[in-house]
Amino acid sequence: MNKKLLLASLNWFYTLELEQVTLYEEQHRASNDDYIKEVLKHLADVEKGHVENIKKSIRELGSEPSRVGEIIGPIFGKPFSELTTMFGTVNLFNINILLESRAAHDYYKLINEVKDQGLLDVLIRNSIEEDMHRSWFVEQKRQLNKKKFKGQI
Numbered sequence: 296m297n298k299k300l301l302l303a304s305l306n307w308f309y310t311l312e313l314e315q316v317t318l319y320e321e322q323h324r325a326s327n328d329d330y331i332k333e334v335l336k337h338l339a340d341v342e343k344g345h346v347e348n349i350k351k352s353i354r355e356l357g358s359e360p361s362r363v364g365e366i367i368g369p370i371f372g373k374p375f376s377e378l379t380t381m382f383g384t385v386n387l388f389n390i391n392i393l394l395e396s397r398a399a400h401d402y403y404k405l406i407n408e409v410k411d412q413g414l415l416d417v418l419i420r421n422s423i424e425e426d427m428h429r430s431w432f433v434e435q436k437r438q439l440n441k442k443k444f445k446g447q448i
């Protein structure tokens with residue numbers, strides 16, 4: 296992969312990570328479940344770490360990070376601002392599962408193209424964290440559906 300393409304790809308992740316920080320912060324504010332609220336705050340912090348490590352990787356390539364336009368809104372065909380307010384817990388889980396899956400999947404794709412070990416370490420660590428976030432939301436959704444099925448909520 297040439298440097299120009301690599302930078303374009305890293306700026307895409309930079310934008311996605313920034314949007315995920317905003318999304319989790321908004322969800323954190325909107326949530327009235329104490330535990331989920333804390334998890335969302337933790338996730339926003341992890342995504343902030345991703346923003347920082349992608350930013351650092353871009354700078355190490357001699358460039359400055361720049362946003363590439365909207366990413367999350369178009370995935371759902373809605374303005375981003377609408378996504379942060381349309382929760383329902385199940386909606387929240389579904390949106391986050393889809394985004395974390397997309398992030399993990401796209402990190403894996405880039406990992407297969409990159410040779411630099413330092414950058415690979417960053418990308419692999421980020422993708423593992425996205426994968427774990429995804430699993431957490433999948434499990435929460437499963438438990439919620441189980442409770443609904445049993446008529447507990």
Ligand SMILES: [Fe+2]
Binds near residue numbers: 312315421
């Ligand atoms: Fe992330």
Ligand SMILES: [Fe+2]
Binds near residue numbers: 315424425
């Ligand atoms: Fe994540």
